[in-house]
Amino acid sequence: MNNQEKNDISRRSFISSAGLLVAGVYLMPKTVFAQTPSPVVTIINAAKTATVNVTKLRGNINVLDGSGGNIAVLQGPDGKLLVDGGIGVSKQNVLAALNSISNDPIKYLVNSHWHFDHTFGNQWLHEAGATIIAQEKTRKHLAEKTRVVDWNYTFDPFTADALPTVLFKTEHTLHFNGEKVLIKKYPNSHTDSDSSVFFPNANILHVADTFWNGYYPFIDYSTGGSIDGMIAAAEININKATKETIIIPGHGPIGNKQHLIEFHAMLATIRDKVAVLKKQGKSINEVIAEKPTAAYDAKYGGFVIDGTFFTRLVYKGL
Numbered sequence: 001m002n003n004q005e006k007n008d009i010s011r012r013s014f015i016s017s018a019g020l021l022v023a024g025v026y027l028m029p030k031t032v033f034a035q036t037p038s039p040v041v042t043i044i045n046a047a048k049t050a051t052v053n054v055t056k057l058r059g060n061i062n063v064l065d066g067s068g069g070n071i072a073v074l075q076g077p078d079g080k081l082l083v084d085g086g087i088g089v090s091k092q093n094v095l096a097a098l099n100s101i102s103n104d105p106i107k108y109l110v111n112s113h114w115h116f117d118h119t120f121g122n123q124w125l126h127e128a129g130a131t132i133i134a135q136e137k138t139r140k141h142l143a144e145k146t147r148v149v150d151w152n153y154t155f156d157p158f159t160a161d162a163l164p165t166v167l168f169k170t171e172h173t174l175h176f177n178g179e180k181v182l183i184k185k186y187p188n189s190h191t192d193s194d195s196s197v198f199f200p201n202a203n204i205l206h207v208a209d210t211f212w213n214g215y216y217p218f219i220d221y222s223t224g225g226s227i228d229g230m231i232a233a234a235e236i237n238i239n240k241a242t243k244e245t246i247i248i249p250g251h252g253p254i255g256n257k258q259h260l261i262e263f264h265a266m267l268a269t270i271r272d273k274v275a276v277l278k279k280q281g282k283s284i285n286e287v288i289a290e291k292p293t294a295a296y297d298a299k300y301g302g303f304v305i306d307g308t309f310f311t312r313l314v315y316k317g318l
């Protein structure tokens with residue numbers, strides 16, 4: 001395998017958590033965010049051919065993985081409601097996956113936050129019939145030119161047909177297919193407008209990108225994210241979940257309350273270690289040299305963000 005092939009696999013891992021487990025992505029994940037051109041471009045290119053898998057969870061809720069963030073699907077006689085829509089270039093595979101669940105029409109799409117790997121499906125899903133629901137700042141970011149420094153990428157504004165039209169400030173409730181759909185904004189965490197979606201009858205909670213199951217998370221300081229906000233969101237998720245709650249993370253395999261607790265402990269422990277070192281006056285490179293993430297790298301460092309990159313993200317917020 002040459003380096004280009006290794007890189008291709010590494011990039012593909014970002015959009016396919018299932019592939020992550022089998023494709024040997026531990027080869028080069030650390031380089032993903034440091035590349036020029038932006039990883040956003042290579043991730044979108046890889047999504048064109050990504051496999052999209054369907055997993056039935058509970059009640060009439062399925063999850064699709066393979067195109068950007070995890071996509072939750074509530075289906076039934078009222079039609080389909082999606083939480084996140086993946087990357088638009090995966091349209092054919094996402095559509096085939098949706099049709100494999102049922103022929104019910106697509107009625108609603110909830111954007112959990114504004115990031116491209118959750119919203120670049122907005123346009124085709126709206127054309128297919130979806131009314132798009134989002135927190136008002138999510139719409140604002142999508143409607144403007146927005147730069148994410150740590151992705152080295154500037155996003156153009158969405159066209160009007162891809163923008164959310166049903167907006168809320170703190171929460172929004174729908175009744176759909178006999179299920180309640182409770183959408184609720186977090187305080188600033190991964191961005192400034194992450195929103196969870198809870199299905200109380202099925203007891204399933206989609207937690208947006210406040211939780212990456214088994215991976216260090218990205219934190220988007222460019223649009224209001226912070227390490228302390230991520231820790232606070234993890235606490236909110238733990239308090240909301242019962243032992244039986246199925247957790248749909250933004251990225252990674254389906255989880256449960258125990259996974260949330262472990263993720264929170266990882267975030268809080270690394271935060272405190274980095275804070276002590278920074279307070280001693282150490283530079284970012286000196287802190288990285290002390291390897292404050294070492295105890296967690298085997299478990300969380302095998303995806304897009306390795307221990308060094310995560311240390312930078314934490315240091316930046318303290």
Ligand SMILES: [Zn+2]
Nearest residue numbers: 113115190209
């Ligand atoms: Zn995100």
